[in-house]
Amino acid sequence: MGQMGQAGFPQATPFPAQSGGAMPGVSLPGGAMPGAGAQVPGMLPIEASYIENILRLNKGKLATVYATFENNTEWNAKIFQGIIEAAGRDHLILSDPQTGKRVLLPMIYLDYVTFDEEIEYDYPFGGGAGLTAYPPR
Structure with missing residues (x-):
């Protein structure tokens, strides 16, 4: 058990610093490591999958x-x-x-959207041409 801190609560143990944002022991198909800019085949780039x-x-x-x-x-x-x-x-x-x-x-009021035809969902993996990539929230 960790050391006791103020008011008798266990003191937090800091996580070791990691380089590149990758998670230890986690790899993606093809040996790719998750992190900034990692792509998973058949999935949207992390930065471009917003509604x-x-x-x-x-x-x-x-x-x-x-x-x-609400409250209307x-x-x-x-x-x-x-x-x-x-x-x-x-x-x-x-x-x-x-x-x-x-x-x-x-968008705060949006619950969901339906289409009567197929939905476009494939991005070019070259950065999502013409799409705005916002920093993570």
């Missing part, structure tokens, strides 16, 4: 977006249907093809 990037890949497709608005006295949940115009880190823009009306929906 906004997946929605950007499907720009121009008809989507049904399910959203929940008029409606708690709402369904939006439209063409994906744009997607950012914190928002989604849909347009109704019949009326031209556009909806700016904050």
